[in-house]
Amino acid sequence: MGKSCWLMLAIFTYLLSFSSGRELNVKVKGDHSSIYNHTLAAVLVEYASAVYMSDLTELFTWTCPRCDGLTKGFEIIELVVDVQHCLQGFVGVAKDLNAIVIAFRGTQEHSIMNWIEDLYWKQLDLKYPGMDNAMVHHGFYYAYHNTTIRPAVLNAVKRAKKLYGDIPIMVTGHSMGGAMAAFCGLDLKVNHEAQNIQVMTFGQPRIGNAAFASCYSKLVPNAIRVINDHDIVPHLPPYYHYFPQKTYHHFPREVWLYNIELESLIYKTEKVCDGTGEDPSCSRSVTATSISDHLVYYGIELMSNAPGTCRFWMDPQVALYSRMDLSGNLVLSRVPATPVIRLNTESDVGGKLS
Numbered sequence: 001m002g003k004s005c006w007l008m009l010a011i012f013t014y015l016l017s018f019s020s021g022r023e024l025n026v027k028v029k030g031d032h033s034s035i036y037n038h039t040l041a042a043v044l045v046e047y048a049s050a051v052y053m054s055d056l057t058e059l060f061t062w063t064c065p066r067c068d069g070l071t072k073g074f075e076i077i078e079l080v081v082d083v084q085h086c087l088q089g090f091v092g093v094a095k096d097l098n099a100i101v102i103a104f105r106g107t108q109e110h111s112i113m114n115w116i117e118d119l120y121w122k123q124l125d126l127k128y129p130g131m132d133n134a135m136v137h138h139g140f141y142y143a144y145h146n147t148t149i150r151p152a153v154l155n156a157v158k159r160a161k162k163l164y165g166d167i168p169i170m171v172t173g174h175s176m177g178g179a180m181a182a183f184c185g186l187d188l189k190v191n192h193e194a195q196n197i198q199v200m201t202f203g204q205p206r207i208g209n210a211a212f213a214s215c216y217s218k219l220v221p222n223a224i225r226v227i228n229d230h231d232i233v234p235h236l237p238p239y240y241h242y243f244p245q246k247t248y249h250h251f252p253r254e255v256w257l258y259n260i261e262l263e264s265l266i267y268k269t270e271k272v273c274d275g276t277g278e279d280p281s282c283s284r285s286v287t288a289t290s291i292s293d294h295l296v297y298y299g300i301e302l303m304s305n306a307p308g309t310c311r312f313w314m315d316p317q318v319a320l321y322s323r324m325d326l327s328g329n330l331v332l333s334r335v336p337a338t339p340v341i342r343l344n345t346e347s348d349v350g351g352k353l354s
Ligand SMILES: *[C@@H]1O[C@H](CO)[C@@H](O)[C@H](O)[C@H]1NC(C)=O
Pocket: 033, 034, 037, 038, 039, 040, 097
């Protein structure tokens, strides 16, 4: 009897889930398979989500709750935590993609609202070195270029290349992490002669002006910025239509995820936008004020799993793989394909960053 009750409940729940008017139907407009690959986006968003995890042991051994699904089998080469600036990123090898994957975490500010409000006022205040008239925001630029993140990433890429040769490099990140991914992809191309670079960011803010965007698209043609529906962050810092030479300007290419409602059915649609970076018929066609649309992409959560800001945990045995500099910044390194480290789950080393 108990069994049939459960069955009834299961059937009821099943029916309920279909009467709510939601149907997950993914549609990509036009044939853009050479530019945008939905399958790849679904994988990379999982890396952009995993990098938010605060348990360094689980992350380093790729056993975290988000280290499953489409990213299964990933091998981290280097995990870096810049404690001073509250930044986190990793480099590793994805055998199924046959690629090096680099991912950066978004901001860990106490209040995402404050962070978003600040974005309105970011000035184009730094000349991008070696590019005519290209201006960027110093905060985004320095987060990648002037922290422990860059040397750790470059070192890991060098080590990975020694082991695997010149396989493609895929750089990803969400929000502020997307801005860092964008700078990292460019850096690898310009300063390290990496040829096969794919940049894919989720909910990335604008980072530079039109001259920067134009150079960017030439140097990193395989760059995709995914924008989810009414996500507010990609609309910041603002684009001033009347001052195209002075304003922030996105680099191409946007892919806009939005919903079409037809007779109470909701169709998820993906639009591959034009090559300008500021396609008026994509996300710019709507008033975007949503924070919740910023935090979930392709059904994957893109935010920290731990309350509070900049916390991390580490097992003493994993700590053996780490180096700490004088400011407390951490780099954990390993050689891929070494046996998985045996974990002693008791006696964790905890930490609270700044
Ligand atoms: C899209 O990406 C997936 C995963 O990397 C890959 O297997 C597939 O071949 C790609 N498709 C195209 C058309 O490039």
